[in-house]
Amino acid sequence: MKRLTLLSCAAIVLLNLSLADEGMYPISEIRKLNLRAKGLKIDPNEVYNPNGISLIDGIVQLGGCTGSFVSKDGLILTNHHCAFGFVQAVSTPEKDYLTNGFIAWNRSEEIPAKGQTARITESYRDVSKEVLSAVHDRMELAERSKAIDRKMREIIDETEKQNPGKRAVVAEMFAGKTYVLFVYTYLRDVRLVYVPPRSIGEFGGENDNWVWPRHTGDFSFFRAYVAPDGSPADYSPDNVPYHPRKFLKVNPAGVDEGDFVFILGYPGRTYRHRTSHYLAYEEQYRMPFVVDLYDWQIATMEEMGKNDRAIALKHDARIKGLANTMKNYRGKLLGMKRLRLVDRRAEEENGLQRFIDADPSRKALYRTVLEEIGAIYQEMSSQAASEMVLDYLRGSSMMLSYGFTVYESALELQKPDLERLSSYTERNLENTKRGLQRSLQSYYEPTDKAFLKNLLMQAIKLPPSQRIAALDDILKGGDAELAIDRFIQTAYAQSKLNDEKFLLDAFGGKPEQVEQMSDPFVQLAKALYPVYLKLRETRQRRDGALSKLSALLVDAKQQFEKTSFIPDANSTLRLTFGYIRGYSPADATYYKPITTLTGVIEKTTDEYPYATPQKARDLYKQKDFGRYRNAKLNDVPVAILYNMDTTGGNSGSPVLDARGQLVGVNFDRAFEATINDYAWSESYSRSIAVDIRYVLWVTEKVGEAHHLLKEMNVF
């Protein structure tokens, strides 16, 4: 397999790496880290070797998660919560795999995880120069943003043509400054192999989410399949297991407190290079809005599903997703307040400003950068209420979102592929349709009605300066709430968008047809569409400005701080390293870094989310720890804690020991570490994995899936 050449990322200045604990290092930087001195006991070339096979070839990106190959036959180990939606989709009240777990006793029993893909990084190179060749200083800002976008698409297209069967992505490393082209293999036939009962895989539920000490068996197994000729293919019964170039060796002996560990994975987004203005906007406007909205939406869904398991099943994944975000934001809001993050960032910026102003040449280049960034967020704040309502109005009601998709697809498919919104490009069309099908399985009309009403009510209550005039026309006459109720009653009675065939037929229709469609949600989407177009234009202008200003800001900061800069996470392959380590979350409190099966049993009750299966309770009673007993603890280790730098997207990442063997599956952070996305803290930034010993104990003793242990060479 041909691999592209590695070019260095010019802007990644790594000065003080030997001291830094912070860091989601781009894979290109590994050899600068001196990992052997940190504790690595193998050649760094075994971790990443651009000219050969190395551990990174055993890492896959699964949607928003990471996973790793743990057998030569494409067996993938990742988190339970990364499989949750797929398990939910194939669960029914009769075959409730979500509740009871799922085991394929042989390959023919493995269930296709419709929509799941496994993405493997093949290569990457710096394309900053090519991307930035598309812009010039005097360009209008929205145009600048579009030009960068267009150029990135061109590079992607060209690369994919040169690499048939592969897919390319251009990732922005530093906004407006550094761009890297990644080439991926996408495996499209991924199947469920083993999922523990929810009472293990999601033990502790939302109570324990973002919490240490943790006792969640958050793991599951998939398997990747390819066509008999080895090429990526959609599901077919003729497909064969994929043979990865590399699979990770599982180490059933695990790790101990203080041990060196590292993670390879695909962290999603961090915002550490953003200014105080961004942080203030998040703290004052966006996060409180989302927390309030999700809080209400979750309560509504819980109420709807209270007495009907089938309805509850429809809502499960959505509740889980919203609750996860909500608690994360609450943690961030608490952390920002306690750490006075906005003030501290502003103080740093004052220092930077003084540094800039102290030298005439710097002053000429950078004097107004911070001020201009501030002005953009000022504008955003003044429109925050209506922009937030618009953002969540479109997506909270599925019916309205279908209306938008139908209407928008008709318009977008008229455009040349390069100019379309990403969901409607040829390469993504099938995915978008699959997403529609999948989402229909969660549709429940009373919930959808309630969500729509809630956001329409918020919309009509906006202050005069932020009113959405288009809605006034729709909700004409007298009392606004009555008008909303009337509209909702009629619209849901008339619309057929929740009919899968109708919806897919309507998708991507001719504009003139869609314009004429009498479906009330398509009509509502049409009426609101100009508002969204204007908002998109506004944001392109802001992004263009921020992209230009951010590049200048990074330049100025590098001169000022003379210290290491690591690009914010952006869903590309990264390495982070550290140690199994506890922490003190508060005065007089110390958390140890390894939890135990005894802890699971102590938390166990007969009720969700602490209802450990009877079989596991019995095994514990009999002290049947098998080969997974840790002598020091005289117990089975369940979860481990470490001071590595992770964020969303690292879910399912392998935790590797000094010899590069798999000792855990990363799945969460401690509550104090939610602030991680905005700022690193050596005292608080701790991430959590399910210990490989618990993975294996559950799989062997509770699941009795001996064939999987054999496949992983654990027997």
Next chain:
Amino acid sequence: MKRLTLLSCAAIVLLNLSLADEGMYPISEIRKLNLRAKGLKIDPNEVYNPNGISLIDGIVQLGGCTGSFVSKDGLILTNHHCAFGFVQAVSTPEKDYLTNGFIAWNRSEEIPAKGQTARITESYRDVSKEVLSAVHDRMELAERSKAIDRKMREIIDETEKQNPGKRAVVAEMFAGKTYVLFVYTYLRDVRLVYVPPRSIGEFGGENDNWVWPRHTGDFSFFRAYVAPDGSPADYSPDNVPYHPRKFLKVNPAGVDEGDFVFILGYPGRTYRHRTSHYLAYEEQYRMPFVVDLYDWQIATMEEMGKNDRAIALKHDARIKGLANTMKNYRGKLLGMKRLRLVDRRAEEENGLQRFIDADPSRKALYRTVLEEIGAIYQEMSSQAASEMVLDYLRGSSMMLSYGFTVYESALELQKPDLERLSSYTERNLENTKRGLQRSLQSYYEPTDKAFLKNLLMQAIKLPPSQRIAALDDILKGGDAELAIDRFIQTAYAQSKLNDEKFLLDAFGGKPEQVEQMSDPFVQLAKALYPVYLKLRETRQRRDGALSKLSALLVDAKQQFEKTSFIPDANSTLRLTFGYIRGYSPADATYYKPITTLTGVIEKTTDEYPYATPQKARDLYKQKDFGRYRNAKLNDVPVAILYNMDTTGGNSGSPVLDARGQLVGVNFDRAFEATINDYAWSESYSRSIAVDIRYVLWVTEKVGEAHHLLKEMNVF
């Protein structure tokens, strides 16, 4: 001062004391404890000496709390929460001592704490034989209960006649088995001296209540006054400070982890000798009812006071009291579930039953004891709903409780003193009237109406087998809720019971006058009175039976377990000892036993209950720790944790070091230790004190009350 002779308490069998950590030891048992081997560095005679002066002479009971004399001039150190109600009573929105704290800069500024008393134990002796001489085996059960009661009153009367100016109490140590007569001095003029701001004294509020790690400066100072001739007296400007026989020496150096400590105090109630039937009744009926009721009552009061500080002030103490109980019960319910307490107690009882059945002579004596106890709780359970409503109906609405007091006082005052309910005996009459006056200060009509309606609604919804027929007559006609609303509207419009003069005039009137009173609450009380009389009779019968059965049970258990028995706490003077010690509340978590000022600052926000005063924040910023800095922590210790056995009533108790010097003021237990009242656990039973170093730091640095430090000889 003449002191009565000490007799041994025959039934207190102390076999394995050297091993036992559990224990609220009656003061008579101290010398059997071998405290020197445990760590005490002074002669146990200095702790308790029946023939001379010792530390116990420095301990006072303050209502439901404990306190200690800390100067020769009657200065008393206790908890902030023990002063709360008194501070509230003298606070106004203008002079808000509750919020801002209070300092008397000289003795003339000290404020009388109306209703506060300081009780000092003078002596005690075993009176079991005398009490039990009043009963015989074939007595009817309700009669038995009354006979014991009457006998205890006789002993008290006689003792008080022999000891002019003193008050006597007969305490039941083991139900139906052991009784001890205590003689007390009551000081009736007690004044507020220093109360820290609420943001220190109640730092953390309900969030942190029953929680470790803790950062609450829960202390305050009172002073006891007597007549110029040294005799106890009501408040008078001519009174002079009381000179205690003994005052405790404050040790500003404090303690460290692992140090030996002991507590002298007046623990209120424990229930460790009760059977599984009692625990099940508590778990299934009483505690859930109270938790639900208080939860609703608190929410109602908070809503009422939301926008009006004066109303909020009226509710403050009541909210605090209810919330405290509610959280305690929640902790207990959780602990009972986790420890499977009912099941485990039942298993122990099964073992006891087998032991009884194994021997013919034991069988003859004890065979049906457990079964008979079970039958009583069975009966209670079948009537639980209505009995609970009756218990809380009478007290939740102040107006209805006034109606009852007026009606009942008329009836009771007709009886000979010995036969009256305790509140209406001559010795308690003044206290009862003072209670009425005090409670009127918290009266707020809308809240009172809501509480009454809530309980009347619960009453009318009782199942047919438990209906309160008397209410049906009052709430005649059509819709019951409408009838309740109508009754409430009329009753509150007509009644004058919330007029202090009217209420006190009506109190203790002639029966024929009261019978004729048109006041609607007196009328309601009159209508319900027979129901309450019947309930009282029922309970006397049950208590009589339980008293007899419990005595037999204790006999059988002593033969079975051959181990140490300590009587349940009963508000008499006890000693408990232990060590400054952390604990592990859960897997992978360790709590250290000393918190710090840094922890206070970390929890601090600008909002209640974490709004540390600016002065304290500034002092912290300047690291102005004065003489209270602990070198190891490089910080001011704030709270300490220890494995001593405490319960409610121990609030304000001095924590004493190996030399008998005061190093802390006990104020709470860890959440896991709420279960303490039902069962001791070496792993979880931890109590909490405010560290003397924090008491002194706040008093000196924040309060600048240097005169108090001088008075305690700390300067």
